[in-house]
Amino acid sequence: MKNLKSLSACVLLTGLLFTSCQDDKVENDVVESIVSPIEIEGEIVQGSYIIMFDDKQIKSTSEQLVNKSFTDRASKAKSSRELAGESIKKINATLSVSDFDMNKVSAYYTSQFAGISVKDLSDQELVELSKNPSVASIHYDQIVPNPIDDVIEEEGDTKGSVANKFAQQTPCGIQNAGGFVDSSGADSWIWIIDTGIDLDHPDLNVVTNTDYARSFIGGTPDDCNGHGTHVAGSAAAINNGEGVVGVSAGAPVVPLRVFGCSGGASSSSILSALNHVGANDIAGDVVNMSLGGFAGSQCATSSPYRSVLLSLGNSNTRIALAAGNSSRDASTDSPACINGTNIYTVSSMTCTGGFSSFSNYGRSTVDVIATGSSVTSTWLNGGYRTISGTSMASPHVAGILHARNGAPLTAGSISFRGESYPVAVVRN
Numbered sequence: 287m288k289n290l291k292s293l294s295a296c297v298l299l300t301g302l303l304f305t306s307c308q309d310d311k312v313e314n315d316v317v318e319s320i321v322s323p324i325e326i327e328g329e330i331v332q333g334s335y336i337i338m339f340d341d342k343q344i345k346s347t348s349e350q351l352v353n354k355s356f357t358d359r360a361s362k363a364k365s366s367r368e369l370a371g372e373s374i375k376k377i378n379a380t381l382s383v384s385d386f387d388m389n390k391v392s393a394y395y396t397s398q399f400a401g402i403s404v405k406d407l408s409d410q411e412l413v414e415l416s417k418n419p420s421v422a423s424i425h426y427d428q429i430v431p432n433p434i435d436d437v438i439e440e441e442g443d444t445k446g447s448v449a450n451k452f453a454q455q456t457p458c459g460i461q462n463a464g465g466f467v468d469s470s471g472a473d474s475w476i477w478i479i480d481t482g483i484d485l486d487h488p489d490l491n492v493v494t495n496t497d498y499a500r501s502f503i504g505g506t507p508d509d510c511n512g513h514g515t516h517v518a519g520s521a522a523a524i525n526n527g528e529g530v531v532g533v534s535a536g537a538p539v540v541p542l543r544v545f546g547c548s549g550g551a552s553s554s555s556i557l558s559a560l561n562h563v564g565a566n567d568i569a570g571d572v573v574n575m576s577l578g579g580f581a582g583s584q585c586a587t588s589s590p591y592r593s594v595l596l597s598l599g600n601s602n603t604r605i606a607l608a609a610g611n612s613s614r615d616a617s618t619d620s621p622a623c624i625n626g627t628n629i630y631t632v633s634s635m636t637c638t639g640g641f642s643s644f645s646n647y648g649r650s651t652v653d654v655i656a657t658g659s660s661v662t663s664t665w666l667n668g669g670y671r672t673i674s675g676t677s678m679a680s681p682h683v684a685g686i687l688h689a690r691n692g693a694p695l696t697a698g699s700i701s702f703r704g705e706s707y708p709v710a711v712v713r714n
Contacts, residue, residue, distance in 0.1 A: 334427035344400035366565035370396040397564030398597035403554035429550040438674035458637035459657030464711035467689035470536030474570030480514030482543035489529040507541035519664030521681035533685025574684035576677035585623035599628035606684040608676040610646035634658025634679040641702035654710035656682035
């Protein structure tokens with residue numbers, strides 16, 4: 287990552303290329319030299335960037351609250367809002383030094399790092415912003431593919447509806463996870479960063495309070511895609527005698543919608559969702575990110591994803607990450623490749639104990655394995671559906687993390703490519 291403070295006020299140096307500030311035209315390779323990281327995969331949102339500020343000059347709210355312990359969520363949220371307001375004032379004052387057009391700020395990040403996302407920025411404006419002494423790094427905003435596009439449909443399976451209710455079954459993924467735990471009275475939550483959740487699904491305990499349940503793409507956090515609802519069910523479907531049951535049965539699930547009915551999400555929107563978690567979480571909360579990612583450089587250096595996830599984990603919020611469905615080493619994929627305290631990357635196994643053919647692998651990155659093949663869970667319109675993917679494996683671990691209020695236990699392992707992957711369970 288380029289240290290932007292070292293940039294001259296009049297000359298940008300990239301290899302043997304020099305560009306004078308007097309030039310009206312800014313060459314692409316100069317722009318790329320001040321933006322990091324550049325992912326190998328992923329569509330760049332033209333003119334949109336994520337700016338991280340020097341944490342010694344503008345501290346995150348989590349750093350300022352590090353010595354405080356909150357058991358009451360409303361108190362945590364209130365303290366976060368107050369500190370965030372002060373941080374935003376400092377960010378705005380910092381931007382005024384660069385005579386920056388504040389209308390181009392699309393989001394503020396304050397909970398885990400101090401930063402902003404900006405839109406419609408010209409190359410020259412980007413260069414001018416990079417000279418600001420408080421700017422630590424600049425990153426491309428990119429499109430993350432919609433996770434529903436990466437799951438494997440079960441042949442002959444159709445979307446469920448309220449009309450096809452059935453007596454409660456314990457899906458193979460829950461059985462392989464050691465069964466379920468009643469968490470219906472839990473104060474801690476499972477935050478689902480995804481396509482939303484079917485808000486009135488009778489088999490889910492959905493937090494609908496709009497102080498917490500949010501859409502970061504406009505509209506409501508109600509799911510019109512299905513993926514987020516399916517994820518929520520594996521983590522926490524209610525033990526109510528019908529449909530399915532989740533690992534942490536009846537746990538409150540919070541929809542943070544970053545994907546629409548179709549199409550991708552911007553990484554800046556996902557960061558907004560994570561920022562929201564950091565402003566409202568309490569110890570024992572869990573975040574599930576059954577998201578696609580990029581093959582690229584984010585795990586080799588500092589990045590917004592890395593900063594926010596490491597900070598959340600260090601604050602005792604636990605995170606489950608899908609390893610990815612590309613049948614490759616997960617260490618090449620971000621955010622799956624991020625290792626840290628309370629962060630668990632999850633590969634997929636079959637119901638009968640084989641390694642799923644689609645799953646990413648690699649024990650340097652993957653922490654545990656859970657069932658992701660042929661997973662039956664909740665779906666749109668109060669229904670149920672069977673699909674496959676590491677997206678389906680991750681919420682089993684999210685449920686385990688929540689039910690245990692701690693790391694997963696393991697029971698046995700699955701062998702693949704000469705490595706052993708411990709099977710995550712809620713109890714032995």
